Amino acid sequence: MKKERLSYLQIHPKDNVLVALRDLPKGFEVDFGGQRFFVREAVRAKHKFTIAALEKDADVLMYGVLVGKMNYAVAQGVVISTDNLRHASDDFKLGNRKLDWDKPDVSAFEGRTFNGFHRSNGTVGTANYWLVIPLVFCENRNVLTLKSALEEKLGYHVASKDYSDEVDELIARYQAGASVDELLAIDLSSAKAGKEKMRLFPNVDGVKFLNHNMGCGGTRLDSDALCGLLAGYIAHPNVAGATVLSLGCQHAQASILQEEIRKRDAAFDKPLYIFEQQFEGTEQELMQKAIKATFAGLTQANKQTRQPAPLNKLCIGLECGGSDGFSGISANPALGYVSDMLVTMGGSVILAEFPELCGVEQELSDRCIDEATAEKFMHLMKTYNAKAEADGSGFYMNPSPGNIRDGLITDAIKSAGAAKKGGNSPIAAVVDYPGIVNTQGLNLLCTPGNDVESTTAEVAAGANIVLFTTGLGTPTGNPIAPVIKLSTNTKTFQRMPDIIDINCGTIIDGEETIQETAYRILDYVIQVASGDTQPKAVQLGQDDFIPWRRGVSL
Known part of the structure; x- marks a missing residue:
């Protein structure tokens, strides 16, 4: 049964902003935490607005962590923007190990294999x-x-993938005397495709x-x-x-x-x-x-054939690109649940994109299996950011214009949502680029946030499938590892069905829980891993490959 779709959401009890889950008109009445108030301006879906008035330099919290500070005082019900909010994140240090976690129920996948x-x-x-x-x-x-x-x-x-058939159609029409307007009006979707x-x-x-x-x-x-x-x-x-x-x-x-x-x-x-x-x-x-x-x-x-293998032989790379304000509450948490399921079953998971872990370093370092692993992670984060700062481009400059337009105002907001892909399991190892992952469990891999550079590195580290979330839509693929694209919202899924495989907007729409979506994702992963289904990036021949120069790339 479809659940009632909410209009806004507080992600964590500590948060002092709400996320609009749909477009809210100016004057929309909010009933939250025993108080009623009106939004003072229209709030677009994915954007955030204040629960209470905030003073200049006040902390803004999302996902329970510091994500920015106010540039000036704002009233209750005001939209958070790049004008009134600047990036800020908490410092981090070596803390106590926090290795207890609730393992998900994996009974539905017990005994499952892939070929x-x-x-x-x-x-x-x-x-x-x-x-x-x-x-x-x-x-x-x-x-x-x-x-x-x-x-x-x-x-x-495949002869049609280079669009030569469409060009042949235009040549034929031109030679037949078609005018410029007639050429522009031709429906090329009917161009004859070559046979594979x-x-x-x-x-x-x-x-x-x-x-x-x-x-x-x-x-x-x-x-x-x-x-x-x-x-x-x-x-x-x-x-x-x-x-x-x-x-x-x-x-x-x-x-x-x-x-x-x-x-x-x-x-x-x-x-x-x-x-x-x-x-x-x-x-x-x-x-x-x-x-x-x-x-x-x-x-x-050609002498090698597919044979059954347990799911613990999967090594999943976790990636996001073209992220939006729903990434951290739909697709990324769903991947986090998939990650926890695979770790529970003895598989390997790779969480990369270090510039997009800015602001959640304390949580991640505390989850590292031992102090040496935590110290390695913190050292890589500090060294990377210091190099970026020295070159005038710190982690705070990571969000793209598309990210900002769709609600990711600061790097810390983007990072707090991106980290949800890693679920809740302990971190078994930290690997520096271009190393290999050979430890079961959740691994952190130092890469930039750049979609292709990071995906390229995850595959080199051993990921035999990559799960890639996107809010705005991105065609990124890889030459040798299937890249499965997951949308954070239904509109993007419907608008770009040629590049996106799975819709996680069902979570925002109230049609599925995070767990239900995760089960659907893992079922699809098994189909792809067995060669029974080809994700869109493979069908399109999206063979992106960019090595990372160890200079500054965010």
Whole structure:
């Protein structure tokens, strides 16, 4: 039965602002906490308004934590904005361990499995890809040449995805004498789509060709981190093997890459072919060898098939992008419940985006399994923010114009809601970029808040599926790990059905509880992990890949 939809919400009993769950007109009467008052101006859905009058420099609390201070005194029922509120967050220090938590009921998923690709090191992939990777940007063109030679011939290219069919339609109409107005009025949705070819290797989900602009010319720290990131992709359970193209003289040496692979998998036994152009000679010789090796590797990868695996073999990356004022009360808490369920079942979860943990450091550090883990987290947060401050762009500058427009006025407001993705379980480990997650439970991974850089890093750390919440809508995907998109509100889900998989706006609409939504999410995760369902980002070929330069990126 559908529950009555509320008009406003106090997220935490300590909060001194309310969140509008729908557009409230000026003069709307609020009945809260035994008092009645009227909002003094129209409040758009997702935005906040004061429960009582606040003085200049007064604390504003949301989610039970400090999220800002008033720039000037405001009356009761006033909308919080960038004009009257500035970012502020509480200091943090090493505190007592707070490891007690209420484990969720997981009986509905007891004995459930997914069908994945079992690797020799005990990990299980949710997909089976072959990688073609450049060690340096000088090899990007050769990688794209390999893509042109192999992708469509092997049946991994859908002719309509590049919109060439729509262009063919326009050419035909133009040649038939269509005017400018007639061309602009053409309905291209009826353009004939090309047919997908039969895959030559049906057990291989695809050949993924990565490009980047690093490997040389930067700092050795950057090139070493790049090697670690690429090693994470090669060693990833969703990858069957890789072809690596190197120029030969760059900072990111093949020997460094191989050492980073051994750090992640000491008994690494996947097919790995590395070619150095300066050693091979002509481009033709390089490309012919790379094509032969890749094709031979694919024949080996195709021998692997999906087999049942327990849910504790899942490693879920948690991500948010294009967040809005509903993120912290719908999709993110639902992911938090999924996180707690997976941890209870012995799986692994990754919470990243350190600039979006600003203001909740004390809670997270207290949840760390021991003091050493807590100190590592606090050190990474302080060092990262100090570097950002030194370059004139502290964590307080993280919210984007879209975030602010939809109710996330300060970084602390955004962070308090973003942290809800991590649920309530103890934090088992803290991992620095570009490290690997090898601990069951909730892991914190140091990454920027940038959607693609963070998702790229989570997958390198071992996430074999990424759950990505969005309020405004974002198409972010990944080359080797399925990225499942979840909307925080129903309007975005209905407006952008081509990129969003799951609607969590049902929580705001009063149709589902957080627990019910979480159960629905985990059911979908199992379908995707088994290869039975392809999320929209995979269908669209949204293969976003951006390594993080360890400079300032929020």
